[in-house]
Amino acid sequence: MKNSLYLPVKTKILKTKKLTELEKYFQLDLSNFKKFDHKPGQFVQVAIPGVGEAPISIASDKNKKNTLDLVVRNVGSLTNLMHKLEDGEYLGLRGPFGNGFPMEEMKNSNLLIVAGGIGLVPLRSVIQFYLNNKKNYRSLTIFYGAKTDKELLFTDEYETWKTKGINLNITIDRESPTWKGNVGLITTLFNKIDFDYLGSKILICGPPVMYKFVLLELIKKAVPAKNIYLSLERQMKCGVGKCAHCAIGSYHVCIDGPVFTYEFLKDKVEAL
């Protein structure tokens, strides 16, 4: 058995771009993979030899160029080194892993994306998927919150999103002289924006603390728990349901998730 579950594929970095002080964009060439069939909301394990691996969300939908987008925040030893990598350099890649968002199940619905900070990264794969399959969905609305306007991601894509009919609503936590839009936590958007919460599918990703407050808003609006999809963060070491670092009970976020319905999560302990 020459191949291994744990063997990364050498992958070329085609393009990089610094998005904010902390976040960097990478476009990767998937041509070294025999097959790489990913769905919105899945993740990969990125490796740098000598440093190790970390789970990173996929930020793009499938495309003809056979490339993959990642956006990485510089928070640990691997991501710090990733930030020093430039166009034309290589890294190791395993995946795709996880279930992803059930886009099939959500067909013919209004979609609401609720994203906090880098939570927008995995949801960008959903946005791209939506744009590629628009006729299958009724609408897409985005609630996106960041600490400051300097931390907003994918700013050069907002105009395209809007012209293609996406209802984009952004709020930042603190006032800023360079920002003219909404100010306040993401939960404040729920009362400001008129939206058909009951007949929609809600897709959420953000820091753990955000889930609690967003869920409270959705419960207030009587959204059925089965229509709420949350993408959870854990530090997966293997990505394939073995190492148990991401265990919620005996469920593994890496293979049973990272996307779960609130219906599934609400009676699970230490999940949110």
Add this chain to the structure above:
Amino acid sequence: MNKNKVKEKNKKIKNINLEYIMSVNVLKNFIEVLSTKYKTYAPVNKEKRVVWAQIKNFNEISRDYIDGIQTTILPPKYFFFPPNEKLLFLNSNNVDYKKNEQIHEPFILFGVHPCDIHGLLLMDKIFLENYVDDFYKEKRDNAIIIGMDTMPNEWNFSKSAGTDIIDSGFDIFLIPLKENKFYIKIATKKGLSLIKNINGLFPLNKNDKKLLTEFYTEKNKRYKRNVDMHDLPKLLDRTYESKIWDEIGKQCVACTRCSIVCPTCYCFNIKEDYYLNLIEGERVRTWDSCLRQNFALVAGGHNFRSSLKARIRHRYYHKERIFSYIYGKSACVGCGRCSRDCKANIKPDEVFNKLRQLEIKS
């Protein structure tokens, strides 16, 4: 091989069920023959404890193990999922990884206790279902399991856990009987090929059957620890907020020895190290434990189980509750090793009993 073929193959294997009686001298000869052909590992005495070691003859096997005085420090998971395993070689200049191709040859695990075979079958579910772990599988495929029933030791509660009896997961199974006899059961083709040239196997006569019954009567009598494990997942559901978890959280010192000796603890960590030429290196996986402080820490700094109470409770719930919901059985096989080696004197059978008693009282 497609799934149906595998099923068929397993069915055929299961059809073999030959039972014989042999004298201890025949067994001694059998082991000597086996150990010249295969590396044969069995429980042996070492510094007042019992460990797995390669043997050449029957007399090396720990008498304490057979008599149920004590079991091995480590469960047989050690052979398939070693505590420190080199997975990949790396080259940081070329951004290149290569699998650490290990050389595998068939080997024998002699004397595996029924509860430990149950443990191995549970580990198979983790490592061989969904994504197949190649490192585990390569070793597992090469193992010949010779199970052996023994008297239970003072910590063992496998009868309560329902793992005192085993009907699959071995090639050959032995039971030590009185009158210097051994019962031997052959369960697979592999097992059949091993006994091919052994003379001195006899069909069971009336007296042998009596000796077999006596063994089980004696074994059942020797269990000192009994715990009502029926309905355990639901009991745990009902007692999640019990003050017992506060008490155990205070008692536990997170030494992780329970995880090391547990036949079904499989958590691991993966890390990479440079060799001293600073170019090459290796990726290693090591045993880990959910009791460690940072086990459920994520990059943003959030720790999903920061208190020791939450971590030890998770260990129990992972093993007993949700494992049961997914695989239909609890992952605790009642071997008693964690009770034996706990620094803080925590014993799972006592924990289960306490939870039940407290529930009855309230």
